[in-house]
Amino acid sequence: xxxxxxxxxxxxxxxxxxxxxxxxxxxxxxxxxxxxxxxxxxxxxxxxxxxxxxxxxxxxxxxxxxxxxxxxxxxxxxxxxxxxxxxxxxxxxxxxxxxxxxxxxxxxxxxxxxxxxxxxxxxxxxxxxxxxxxxxxxxxxxxxxxxxxxxxxxxxxxxxxxxxxxxxxxxxxxxxxxxxxxxxxxxxxxxxxxxxxxxxxxxxxxxxxxxxxxxxxxxxxxxxxxxxxxxxxxxxxxxxxxxxxxxxxxxx
Numbered sequence: 001x002x003x004x005x006x007x008x009x010x011x012x013x014x015x016x017x018x019x020x021x022x023x024x025x026x027x028x029x030x031x032x033x034x035x036x037x038x039x040x041x042x043x044x045x046x047x048x049x050x051x052x053x054x055x056x057x058x059x060x061x062x063x064x065x066x067x068x069x070x071x072x073x074x075x076x077x078x079x080x081x082x083x084x085x086x087x088x089x090x091x092x093x094x095x096x097x098x099x100x101x102x103x104x105x106x107x108x109x110x111x112x113x114x115x116x117x118x119x120x121x122x123x124x125x126x127x128x129x130x131x132x133x134x135x136x137x138x139x140x141x142x143x144x145x146x147x148x149x150x151x152x153x154x155x156x157x158x159x160x161x162x163x164x165x166x167x168x169x170x171x172x173x174x175x176x177x178x179x180x181x182x183x184x185x186x187x188x189x190x191x192x193x194x195x196x197x198x199x200x201x202x203x204x205x206x207x208x209x210x211x212x213x214x215x216x217x218x219x220x221x222x223x224x225x226x227x228x229x230x231x232x233x234x235x236x237x238x239x240x241x242x243x244x245x246x247x248x249x250x251x252x
Contacts, residue, residue: 010083011085019217020216033058034058045057082224121173142245174231178220184211
């Protein structure tokens with residue numbers, strides 16, 4: 001009997017990461033949940049196991065390179081890596097943006113993805129049929145006012161995925177990039193505005209049905225479960241009410 005394929009999901013404590021863990025577990029993967037918030041991923045792992053699937057929690061900060069490499073030693077082979085850990089901080093213009101925010105976004109979105117991808121690439125290759133997912137954003141493809149730091153970080157993550165795909169072509173590893181537009185989750189905008197729930201709510205005000213975390217997780221799972229010779233290089237997914245980063249239909 002073949003071993004159950006393993007999928008690692010970073011940033012799995014909430015939002016898209018947690019939803020992706022549930023979806024991949026239901027699709028037959030043994031999911032390994034990583035995030036800094038140990039209590040959150042342990043609770044999610046328990047939920048998934050109680051549902052009859054397989055899940056393990058591992059507390060991990062993707063920006064801690066030594067910790068990431070220690071984590072990677074647990075895997076001889078690996079089927080899927082979902083690089084989901086990331087996030088945005090602030091919405092200041094470039095002229096007044098806080099360099100500390102820019103640095104933190106770059107460290108999490110780009111260097112974190114680099115750390116985990118480098119550490120787990122040997123196990124993904126050894127599987128004979130590995131898949132790397134990079135969860136970027138439509139911010140990786142087009143700028144918008146007030147988003148300079150996040151846009152710069154996501155552009156970096158996009159280029160990381162694109163370059164890696166060029167460099168490992170011919171190996172048994174796919175590189176998939178999923179770039180969501182407006183997604184309403186319980187934490188993304190609130191974290192961006194440092195707990196200001198009023199500002200966070202305005203992001204989605206009047207928008208008919210922004211994407212949910214599960215919408216994006218469904219998209220990721222679909223891409224991962226295509227036949228192994230099929231590579232979804234880049235998949236942009238937006239709600240119908242959003243035509244671009246700066247063009248959103250609101251009913252207000």
